[in-house]
Amino acid sequence: MSAESTVILDMAGIRRALTRIAHEVLEKNKGVDNLVLVGIRTGGVHLARELAARLEEIEGAKLPVGEVDITLYRDDIKGHSAHLPVGKTDIPFSVEGKKVVLVDDVLFTGRTIRAALDAIMDHGRPACIQLAVLVDRGHRELPIRADFVGRNVPTSLKENISVKFDANYAPAEVVLEK
Amino acid sequence: MKSFKHKDIIALRDLTKEEIELLIETAEGMREINSRDIKKVPTLRGKTIINLFYESSTRTRTSFEIAGKRLSADTVNITPSSSSATKGETLSDTALNLLAMKPDIIVMRHAVSGSHYYLAGKLPNCSIINAGDGAHEHPSQGLLDMLTMKDRFGRLDGLKVAIVGDITHSRVARSNIQGLTKMGSSIYLAGPPTMMPPGVERLGNVTVCGTMKEAIQDADVVMMLRIQQERQGKTLMPNTREYSRYFGLNPDNLKLAKPDAIVMHPGPINRGVEMSSYVVDGDQSRVLKQVENGVAVRMAMLYHVAGGELE
Numbered sequence: 001m002s003a004e005s006t007v008i009l010d011m012a013g014i015r016r017a018l019t020r021i022a023h024e025v026l027e028k029n030k031g032v033d034n035l036v037l038v039g040i041r042t043g044g045v046h047l048a049r050e051l052a053a054r055l056e057e058i059e060g061a062k063l064p065v066g067e068v069d070i071t072l073y074r075d076d077i078k079g080h081s082a083h084l085p086v087g088k089t090d091i092p093f094s095v096e097g098k099k100v101v102l103v104d105d106v107l108f109t110g111r112t113i114r115a116a117l118d119a120i121m122d123h124g125r126p127a128c129i130q131l132a133v134l135v136d137r138g139h140r141e142l143p144i145r146a147d148f149v150g151r152n153v154p155t156s157l158k159e160n161i162s163v164k165f166d167a168n169y170a171p172a173e174v175v176l177e178k
Numbered sequence: 179m180k181s182f183k184h185k186d187i188i189a190l191r192d193l194t195k196e197e198i199e200l201l202i203e204t205a206e207g208m209r210e211i212n213s214r215d216i217k218k219v220p221t222l223r224g225k226t227i228i229n230l231f232y233e234s235s236t237r238t239r240t241s242f243e244i245a246g247k248r249l250s251a252d253t254v255n256i257t258p259s260s261s262s263a264t265k266g267e268t269l270s271d272t273a274l275n276l277l278a279m280k281p282d283i284i285v286m287r288h289a290v291s292g293s294h295y296y297l298a299g300k301l302p303n304c305s306i307i308n309a310g311d312g313a314h315e316h317p318s319q320g321l322l323d324m325l326t327m328k329d330r331f332g333r334l335d336g337l338k339v340a341i342v343g344d345i346t347h348s349r350v351a352r353s354n355i356q357g358l359t360k361m362g363s364s365i366y367l368a369g370p371p372t373m374m375p376p377g378v379e380r381l382g383n384v385t386v387c388g389t390m391k392e393a394i395q396d397a398d399v400v401m402m403l404r405i406q407q408e409r410q411g412k413t414l415m416p417n418t419r420e421y422s423r424y425f426g427l428n429p430d431n432l433k434l435a436k437p438d439a440i441v442m443h444p445g446p447i448n449r450g451v452e453m454s455s456y457v458v459d460g461d462q463s464r465v466l467k468q469v470e471n472g473v474a475v476r477m478a479m480l481y482h483v484a485g486g487e488l489e
Contacts, residue, residue: 069207072219072249072481085200086207086481122216 008161009151009174014134017150018047018171021132022054024148029099032059034127036098038066040116041087043105046169047134051103066091073115089119096124101148105163105171107133110144135174137161182482186306188294189315190356198357202325204478205471211248212473222251222484225282229255230272231309232288237445237469238309238318242285245476251283251484273297277304283483285309305483313347319444320353322475324361326468327399330440335362340393340435342425343403343452344373344414350444351403352381359383368393369403369425372414390425397435401442402427402452418451428454432462440464 009017029035032055039048045067052063069087102116113131120129132148137155153176155161160177182200190198211219227246231239239255246253256276267275269288276284283305286294291312298306310316328334339358345351345367355365359382367378368390378384387393394400405421415421427441441453441462449455458465 071207072211072221074221086204086478088207089210118220122219123214 004178006176006178007173008153008176009135011170011172014150014171014174017134018050018054021148021150022051022058025051025055025101025130025132026058028130028147032061032063034097034099035101036064036066036093036095037101037103038068038091038095038116038120040102040104040112041067041069043163043165044103046165047105047132047163047171048101048103049169050171051101051132064093066093066095068116068119070112070115070119073118075111075115091120091123094124095120095126098126100126100129101132102129103132105134106161107131107136107144107146107149108139108161110140110142113144114142134163134171135161182485185483186294186298186308187317187479187483188298188306188308188311190317190320190353190360191315193317193360195360198321198324198360201321201475201478201482202328204481205321205325205474208474208477208481209471211477212470217248218250219248220250221481222246222249222282225251225484226280227251227253227283227285227480228276228281229253229309230276230284230286231255231257232286233310235287235309237472238287238316241469241472242307242309242318242476242480245473245480246283248473249477249480251480254281269293269297270300273300277301283307283480286311288312307479307483310349312349313352314349315353315356316349316444317353317357318472318476318479319350320357321479322468322472323350323354323401323442323444324357325471325475326442326464327363327440329467329471330438330464331398334358337363337398338366338396339363339399339401340366340368340397341401341403342368342390342393342427344405345369345378345403346373346375347406348403354401355382355384366393366397370415370421391431391434394427394431394435398439399442400427400432400435400439401444404444404446405448405451418448422451426450426452426454427457429456429460432457442468445469 037048037052039045048065052065056062067090069089071086130147133146134150136146136149136152163174164172166172229239229242243253285307287309288311291314294306294308294311308317341351358365365384366387368387443465
């Protein structure tokens with residue numbers, strides 16, 4: 001479908017970005033106390049697990065990782081030509097009073113994040129929610145910003161950014177398609 | 179990617195295998211909501227659902243109402259005693275009057291088979307979901323039954339499902355036959371000859387058995403149907419005691435099925451007639467699990483017709 005595609009982050013680049021984000025998360029929160037990770041299905045979940053592994057390497061503590069599916073919280077239910085299947089939300093811990101780091105692969109309009117915030121709030125009242133994304137491609141339609149960003153990539157609306165994962169769900173590369 | 183493009187859900191016969199899979203998978207995702215403290219998502223906010231029940235129902239109507247409410251839709255119930263049908267209004271007139279109030283989805287149960295197709299044709303801008311029409315289909319029951327079987331076995335393909343009882347009057351049996359055939363299960367039917375419709379084999383992968391034992395032998399699922407005393411005269415069977423002797427499920431004949439088989443019943447149960455209380459309350463019974471799955475399945479149905487494209 002795409003005539004041109006450029007790899008803007010390879011596996012090593014993604015790994016370095018996640019390691020830096022892990023350090024930033026620890027710095028901002030002064031450790032891992034009361035910290036939980038929630039990934040947005042499906043890309044964000046794989047990244048959240050990677051991030052949890054990085055945090056464990058650095059701090060030696062295993063953080064709980066939840067998954068949130070935002071399909072039921074979308075603002076565009078009507079008018080989907082291919083109606084989206086509902087995935088499973090699985091947050092096997094209480095978010096009440098926790099510091100939640102929400103993880104997604106690409107930050108674009110901000111609508112997905114808005115939906116995810118509502119979904120998490122329906123599970124309880126966290127102390128705070130911080131946002132970590134691998135790529136911020138701009139074009140926000142809502143007043144939302146990320147606390148931790150792997151790479152800022154200015155894009156045009158015609159371009160598309162996707163994060164590819166390998167067979168073991170490890171992030172393999174970030175591709176810009178024109 | 180699987181997609182769902184129907185305005186209405188009237189019969190499992192009208193759906194493809196992929197669409198049935200999508201509905202079951204969606205219901206699996208919906209179940210998580212039902213276990214939360216706050217059992218509500220904003221998905222269908224601002225949508226109006228009318229539950230129009232021309233036949234009595236507790237389970238199905240309540241289940242559809244809860245399903246709608248958990249998706250944040252506004253639900254209104256109309257029951258036979260409160261509807262204008264008792265004053266002689268036709269189905270078509272009732273529907274057009276309701277339509278003037280701009281509902282998004284009408285969930286209807288009606289005694290006449292096929293009435294939903296008639297209504298769907300009249301109402302191009304409103305989705306119709308069948309909650310049971312005569313002896314035709316009861317798609318939400320078929321879907322929740324399949325979800326309950328999938329929970330136990332992880333698959334539907336290759337299962338042996340015995341359906342025992344009054345097949346003639348059973349829309350539950352017909353929806354299960356349509357759905358399970360598409361999913362690759364084999365269906366074995368048993369019941370008194372007076373309650374076995376001729377030609378039922380043509381509906382799907384169906385074998386009609388002479389005795390109940392034959393049907394439940396090595397079955398993975400034993401589904402018992404309710405004796406619908408309101409729908410028949412005394413001519414179809416001599417009495418319930420005799421019926422129970424030949425077509426009732428008890429701990430003894432349940433041993434003929436596979437050791438890990440599950441027992442299902444669409445309810446309401448006539449205890450001691452279709453099933454002994456030992457079986458209803460036993461370990462193999464999935465009767466309450468079926469009811470629990472019913473809410474999730476109906477949420478999935480409402481979600482997909484609300485989002486599906488209008489033709």
